[in-house]
Amino acid sequence: MPGFELFGELERKEVNDVLDNGVLMRYGFDGMRNGHWKSKELEAALCQSFETNHVQLVSSGTAAVSVALAAAGVGAGDEVIMPSFTFVASFEAIMMLGATPILVDIDDTLALDPKAVEAAITSKTKAVMVVQMCGSMGDMKALKAICETHNLLLIEDACQAIGGSYNGQPLGSIGDLGCFSFDFVKTITCGEGGAVITNKQKYYTHADHYSDHGHDHVGNDRGAETHPFLGYNFRISELHAAVGLAQIKRLPEFIEIQKKNFTIIREALSQIPEVTFRTVPEGGEESYAFLNFFLPDLEVAQNVSKAFKEHGVDACFHYYDNNWHYIRKWEHLTNLKSLFPISEEVKKGLEYLKTKEFSQSDQYIARNISCLIKLSWTEDEVRERANKMAEIIKEFV
Numbered sequence: 001m002p003g004f005e006l007f008g009e010l011e012r013k014e015v016n017d018v019l020d021n022g023v024l025m026r027y028g029f030d031g032m033r034n035g036h037w038k039s040k041e042l043e044a045a046l047c048q049s050f051e052t053n054h055v056q057l058v059s060s061g062t063a064a065v066s067v068a069l070a071a072a073g074v075g076a077g078d079e080v081i082m083p084s085f086t087f088v089a090s091f092e093a094i095m096m097l098g099a100t101p102i103l104v105d106i107d108d109t110l111a112l113d114p115k116a117v118e119a120a121i122t123s124k125t126k127a128v129m130v131v132q133m134c135g136s137m138g139d140m141k142a143l144k145a146i147c148e149t150h151n152l153l154l155i156e157d158a159c160q161a162i163g164g165s166y167n168g169q170p171l172g173s174i175g176d177l178g179c180f181s182f183d184f185v186k187t188i189t190c191g192e193g194g195a196v197i198t199n200k201q202k203y204y205t206h207a208d209h210y211s212d213h214g215h216d217h218v219g220n221d222r223g224a225e226t227h228p229f230l231g232y233n234f235r236i237s238e239l240h241a242a243v244g245l246a247q248i249k250r251l252p253e254f255i256e257i258q259k260k261n262f263t264i265i266r267e268a269l270s271q272i273p274e275v276t277f278r279t280v281p282e283g284g285e286e287s288y289a290f291l292n293f294f295l296p297d298l299e300v301a302q303n304v305s306k307a308f309k310e311h312g313v314d315a316c317f318h319y320y321d322n323n324w325h326y327i328r329k330w331e332h333l334t335n336l337k338s339l340f341p342i343s344e345e346v347k348k349g350l351e352y353l354k355t356k357e358f359s360q361s362d363q364y365i366a367r368n369i370s371c372l373i374k375l376s377w378t379e380d381e382v383r384e385r386a387n388k389m390a391e392i393i394k395e396f397v
């Protein structure tokens, strides 16, 4: 997945353009910048790549999720349904706005289980956040239908699935608002950065103003701009956008390499009858950023994961025993360890986490191994790796 593996002249040229010119900020300084608008250029390029009307760049993927929710009016008193398997950014972004995250089970897509979503809807539910984990996607048809029936927003976190699609539509562009991260390990990187995408003018205007202190961005005198509503600073810098601009041009090349490497490893592992793969919904095309497979049970998965590490098969994760992506290891959330007081409403709204079981999610995550697909491997390296992985797995099944 990581775009940082393939870095070169194109990135250097774009960054030097900004340095030579000296305007590191994306807004204002029109006279000084000699026509250099890297953030605007990157937004235009992302509109094309993600086939969407509007793109607002922000400072991170986490910021993108917060800005998307804020743009759609999600806040205190609202519940947002999100998956048990995701990145911590999902509940961070919801809680930053004073809303309550409602975590529900995933299914064999490794994304939201539509049945679990439906069961969690209450009068307070405002949005459903689908997280397209590890290069693939949830059952978008079912999730969209639920949101339409119950009049809920669909927020799509496509941070880990840049370049994937569903029925020909780029992931991220299917929900009311989509979120991307361009942090250092994502398929394309800005160093740090993110984007909110939407087809709705209103959400875009909100995202544009909210991510820059509520500035209306009318005219070219920042001091004279009005603030139609409160905002914050989630701006990206021109230096970061410059890196992204070079990287987005290479996205088709990156996806092609990922697909080639993914396919070699998948074919090798599919020779083993005990190995199964995550379900990709009909009409879905993965981004091939990760290969995810299931082993027969937790013990086998733990043994294989350990043996992978011992034999130098790096970048494979058993998220059941890893702190990054799964509720099981998020004690700081369950016990609400906050530096500052949290509202009574959210505290009460999160009490369910102390007792709720995620046995269905456990079933999948306990048996799942998720392997990053790198861009820098040679074909020989991929084949060698695939064989080694197959050999190791066969020892334990």
Ligand SMILES: *Cc1c(COP(=O)(O)O)cnc(C)c1O
Binding pocket: 059, 060, 061, 062, 063, 086, 087, 089, 090, 131, 157, 159, 160, 181, 182, 183, 193, 194
């Ligand atoms: C990386 C990631 C984010 C957050 O992105 P940052 O740019 O690191 O803040 C959010 N959601 C998912 C699923 C991610 O993988």
